Amino acid sequence: MTKQNANWSPYDNNGGTCVAIAGADYCVIAADTRMSTGYSILTRDYSKICKLADKCVMASSGFQADVKALQKQLAARHLIYQHQHNKQVSCPAMAQLLSNTLYYKRFFPYYSFNVLGGLDNEGKGCVYTYDAVGSYERVGYSSQGSGSTLVMPFLDNQLKSPSPLLLPAQDAVTPLSESEAVDLVKTCFASATERDIYTGDKLEIVVLNQEGLHREYMELRKD
Amino acid sequence: MKLDTSGLESTAPHLGAICEPFSSFASAPSFDLPVTTDFDGFQKESVQMVKPAKGTTTLAFIFKEGVMVAADSRASMGGYISSQSVKKIIEINPYMLGTMAGGAADCQFWHRNLGIKCRLHELANKRRISVTGASKLLANILYSYRGMGLSVGTMIAGWDETGPGLYYVDSEGGRLKGTRFSVGSGSPYAYGVLDSGYKYDLSVEEAAELARRAIYHATFRDGASGGVASVYHVGPNGWKKLSGDDVGELYYKYNPISTSTVEQEMAESSST
Helix, strand or coil, rough: CCCCCCCCCCCCCCCCCCEEEEECCCEEEECCCCEECCCCCCCCCCEEEEECCCEEEEEEEECHHHHHHHHHHHHHHHHHHHHCCCCCCCHHHHHHHHHHHCCCCCCCCEEEEEEEEEEECCCCCEEEECCCCCEEECCCCCECCCCCCHHHHHHHHCCCCCCCCCCCCCCCCCCCCCCHHHHHHHHHHHHHHHHCCCCEEEEEEEEEEEEECCCCEECCCCC | CCCCCCHHHHCCCCCCCCCHHHHHHCCCCCCCCCCCCCCHHHHHHHHHCCCCCCCCEEEEEEECEEEEEEEEEEEEECCCEECCCCCCCEEECCCEEEECCCHHHHHHHHHHHHHHHHHHHHHHHCCCCCHHHHHHHHHHHHHHCCCCCCEEEEEEEECCCCEEEEEECEEEECCEECEEEEEEEHHHHHHHHHHHHCCCCHHHHHHHHHHHHHHHHHHHHCCCCCCEEEEEEEECCCCEEEEEEEEHHHHHHHHHCCCCCCHHHHHHHHHH
């Protein structure tokens, strides 16, 4: 009998694109709402954005079952943190927690490509970008998912900020205003939808600032 | 297979009956393993999915004034540049640095873990850990995960009671003491520049310039290296970041464009 390879994989890719941009006192996190498998669309109305804490929002693309499990894990850990420390977790702390949660599944990874957005302890916008096993970095903007290779070069062109590694240090957050950043995000997704089959239907935008969380939607091409 | 999870043990007090429903969170998480007969095949496939960043150039060398450590900042996933601003020189504690090459998540996680163990050593023994000891801790952990697909090629550089120390540690379980190392896809280019310019009696500025040039030349020729060339110096009082220069700008610094006068150009074109 010839050797047969496994025809069942525990993973699937549900597609989609996520973007986050950090501003001086705000953070914009956006993701499309299409969920696909292969060439089929499972639903046009699935949110990839999850609020982890008052000042911390995560958007994830990849395998949504793993994303859901990861979100539940983080929400439970946040609840314990609130019981133990009597306060909400800060965004940098949640960023480290997400990294460790991803790494503890190093040998059976969460197939989840995340961007974490929020306000740091000083109220400035912060965005953290991850790979599937937990390596992370604080950046001024990021995108993950099937359309990320289309969106990132555009964001690099519009928002290219000096690298945080340069000495003397230069600030990484974008000088754009909140409404300009939201418009930029809408432009990103309109373009990504044109050329990526897994991105489209509707765009969900979450803006975090001093006042709190504000959510808006924009229609995208449904083809 | 019994995995060495001593690196994950928490010394925090166990919270007892009150937190019983959360006991799985309070105890040190262990690594979940997939339920499969073909562990190696599964790891090979999941490595394809994860695509750890491998392209890099890092180097470190010991000289009269201590240890010079330098690295680029590019992370690549296959042919796509996933980041130009990765911190590849990890600050384990104020007098020890680690470099990152191979899987970014593996290096970040285990260096942070090493930093925790070094701090625990200080608290338990009332003295700083030596570079020899720290590198041995890391090497033992990586050896216990040998064959499971971790990808780590790191250098531990520091200054302890015996003076400057430099060790190379990798995920195959190798650990080498040395005075000059370069790790990553750009290392052959970096070695060329580093070996030809190295002298033990360099000053701090000269050594920094040598390190910077070696990284610059590696980023010039290796597609998987680029971004910002960071240079750190480890001296008797700990490490200090000396410079962070965009390699694109370093090109024009090392190869300045010379402007010629219009008359010169006209003379050249009429003679050809």
